[in-house]
Amino acid sequence: MMTVSLSFKDFYAARKDAVDFRLRTLVPENSPYHASLFEAARYSLLSSAKRLRPLLALAVAETYGVSHLQAVNAACALELIHTYSLIHDDLPCMDDDDFRRGRPTLHKVFGESTALLAGDYLLTRAFEIIAKDPHLTSDKKVELIQILSERAGGDGMIGGQVMDLEAETAPPALSLLEIIHAKKTGCMILAAVEFGACLAGSPPDERTHLEAYAKEVGIAFQIIDDVLDETGSFEEMGKKPHSDLNNHKTTFATLLGIEEAKVRGALHLERAKAHLDNLPRDTTLLKQFADFAVNRRY
Amino acid sequence: MMTVSLSFKDFYAARKDAVDFRLRTLVPENSPYHASLFEAARYSLLSSAKRLRPLLALAVAETYGVSHLQAVNAACALELIHTYSLIHDDLPCMDDDDFRRGRPTLHKVFGESTALLAGDYLLTRAFEIIAKDPHLTSDKKVELIQILSERAGGDGMIGGQVMDLEAETAPPALSLLEIIHAKKTGCMILAAVEFGACLAGSPPDERTHLEAYAKEVGIAFQIIDDVLDETGSFEEMGKKPHSDLNNHKTTFATLLGIEEAKVRGALHLERAKAHLDNLPRDTTLLKQFADFAVNRRY
Numbered sequence: 001m002m003t004v005s006l007s008f009k010d011f012y013a014a015r016k017d018a019v020d021f022r023l024r025t026l027v028p029e030n031s032p033y034h035a036s037l038f039e040a041a042r043y044s045l046l047s048s049a050k051r052l053r054p055l056l057a058l059a060v061a062e063t064y065g066v067s068h069l070q071a072v073n074a075a076c077a078l079e080l081i082h083t084y085s086l087i088h089d090d091l092p093c094m095d096d097d098d099f100r101r102g103r104p105t106l107h108k109v110f111g112e113s114t115a116l117l118a119g120d121y122l123l124t125r126a127f128e129i130i131a132k133d134p135h136l137t138s139d140k141k142v143e144l145i146q147i148l149s150e151r152a153g154g155d156g157m158i159g160g161q162v163m164d165l166e167a168e169t170a171p172p173a174l175s176l177l178e179i180i181h182a183k184k185t186g187c188m189i190l191a192a193v194e195f196g197a198c199l200a201g202s203p204p205d206e207r208t209h210l211e212a213y214a215k216e217v218g219i220a221f222q223i224i225d226d227v228l229d230e231t232g233s234f235e236e237m238g239k240k241p242h243s244d245l246n247n248h249k250t251t252f253a254t255l256l257g258i259e260e261a262k263v264r265g266a267l268h269l270e271r272a273k274a275h276l277d278n279l280p281r282d283t284t285l286l287k288q289f290a291d292f293a294v295n296r297r298y
Numbered sequence: 299m300m301t302v303s304l305s306f307k308d309f310y311a312a313r314k315d316a317v318d319f320r321l322r323t324l325v326p327e328n329s330p331y332h333a334s335l336f337e338a339a340r341y342s343l344l345s346s347a348k349r350l351r352p353l354l355a356l357a358v359a360e361t362y363g364v365s366h367l368q369a370v371n372a373a374c375a376l377e378l379i380h381t382y383s384l385i386h387d388d389l390p391c392m393d394d395d396d397f398r399r400g401r402p403t404l405h406k407v408f409g410e411s412t413a414l415l416a417g418d419y420l421l422t423r424a425f426e427i428i429a430k431d432p433h434l435t436s437d438k439k440v441e442l443i444q445i446l447s448e449r450a451g452g453d454g455m456i457g458g459q460v461m462d463l464e465a466e467t468a469p470p471a472l473s474l475l476e477i478i479h480a481k482k483t484g485c486m487i488l489a490a491v492e493f494g495a496c497l498a499g500s501p502p503d504e505r506t507h508l509e510a511y512a513k514e515v516g517i518a519f520q521i522i523d524d525v526l527d528e529t530g531s532f533e534e535m536g537k538k539p540h541s542d543l544n545n546h547k548t549t550f551a552t553l554l555g556i557e558e559a560k561v562r563g564a565l566h567l568e569r570a571k572a573h574l575d576n577l578p579r580d581t582t583l584l585k586q587f588a589d590f591a592v593n594r595r596y
Contacts, residue, residue, distance in 0.1 A: 027452075033461055088414060114460065116392065117386075117463075124456065127443055138436035145429040148425075149425045165411055
């Protein structure tokens with residue numbers, strides 16, 4: 001187990017460097033006309049982050065022997081979408097958060113209007129990166145854009161954000177909370193796995209198992225996220241703890257209690273890994289990825 | 299001239315109906331989980347509007363004999379982008395406008411957070427519509443998405459919005475104002491013409507002339523828009539007149555004066571039409587379109 005564990009560490013360290021490096025090249029450092037837009041986008045995009053979504057896409061691609069050089073641009077597009085969603089989610093008219101990834105939120109530093117436009121820019125740029133990727137055929141680009149626009153869209157992530165807002169006035173039961181998070185958080189984790197499968201050209205029956213894995217990782221991830229919001233520190237999370245409690249939000253932790261939530265999180269994590277046993281290939285990397293994504297440490 | 303003029307009227311009426319009809323089908327009427335998002339998007343998208351950008355794309359396609367049935371989905375994607383940009387532009391942290399297209403702005407009716415998310419949704423949905431268009435090859439889809447993401451992006455429309463905000467504190471000279479509007483307004487008019495040329499597969503040298511036409515139409519359009527803001531009524535514009543003056547904005551009208559601005563607008567309009575004479579085909583429709591787009595009446 002020690003060797004395998006080290007190999008995940010190696011994967012994570014090397015690929016995270018590749019993603020961080022590529023992200024720095026995907027948003028210009030400057031513009032002759034308006035420095036603030038790209039500067040703002042870089043402030044949020046290049047802050048210290050785990051890069052879970054792009055790395056998950058790369059891990060799936062790598063499971064099929066696809067080089068990260070082929071997949072890294074598309075993987076980075078996922079991080080741009082994730083970052084835009086955090087910027088807009090932090091705005092005063094949304095969650096009104098002051099800290100993110102250990103630093104003041106974007107609108108606190110650059111103002112609301114620039115934060116709004118930087119989010120719009122990152123969203124638009126994500127599609128541009130895929131459409132202009134020199135490594136991909138037109139068919140692959142179209143498939144990736146179909147996945148991304150659907151998972152990040154009105155029936156996906158944005159739909160989840162709307163439901164999350166509505167849940168503040170009408171506290172949801174457990175079953176509804178699961179749907180909210182399947183959309184708000186789960187859809188982009190699903191998109192990451194679908195990206196990897198698309199880039200690898202994995203067969204349809206294997207995609208079904210990969211998608212089942214992604215959905216279980218997504219729910220486990222969110223449950224543990226809710227637990228951490230109650231039990232974690234600013235240092236561990238890069239944002240203020242107890243924000244859900246302070247916003248009177250219904251979470252898995254408030255609905256189930258901390259201990260029961262932990263048990264449920266572990267259960268979904270085990271289910272995620274069990275789905276991988278249906279694949280006719282070595283899925284060690286993806287199992288370790290699930291452990292890492294859910295428990296946030298290795 | 300009378301017959302030709304009627305034929306533009308016929309084109310405009312028929313194709314506007316086709317665009318309005320298609321737009322109604324592109325955003326769902328309802329959702330089992332969150333009615334407000336799609337309802338908000340439809341409030342803005344389906345309000346009374348001239349549909350200049352999609353109709354310009356269709357006019358270019360039609361000039362090459364391409365049926366609107368082939369082009370209407372992609373053309374509608376332009377209107378979704380335009381609508382999202384208006385929604386975000388009207389938000390309190392941006393221009394803080396109360397009226398648009400003759401009705402209260404979206405955030406006045408649905409609240410800021412829903413307006414923000416409805417804008418994000420329309421932006422994302424625009425790319426989804428193109429990526430899932432059953433009438434287009436993958437190559438065409440990719441080319442359209444490259445055009446749209448570039449023109450609506452950080453060096454295009456969004457860049458222009460940032461410059462426009464910055465111009466409030468540092469009033470621009472005429473040359474800078476032209477760049478701001480070439481980006482903020484001009485880029486999406488250019489995208490419309492590029493969409494038509496892409497859908498028609500028009501040859502590169504013809505595209506150059508079409509793009510020159512688009513740029514002149516864009517600048518003429520904006521100059522007359524600034525004139526109308528000073529001289530028009532609420533009924534003519536669907537929003538409050540004098541909003542630029544009240545916001546102490548520098549416009550072509552404030553820099554040049556009303557009369558000189560009108561002369562300049564007419565000059566750019568003539569230049570636009572002159573570029574079309576380089577095309578080896580009947581460009582009557584596109585010339586009339588320019589007249590209509592700039593002068594807003596026929």
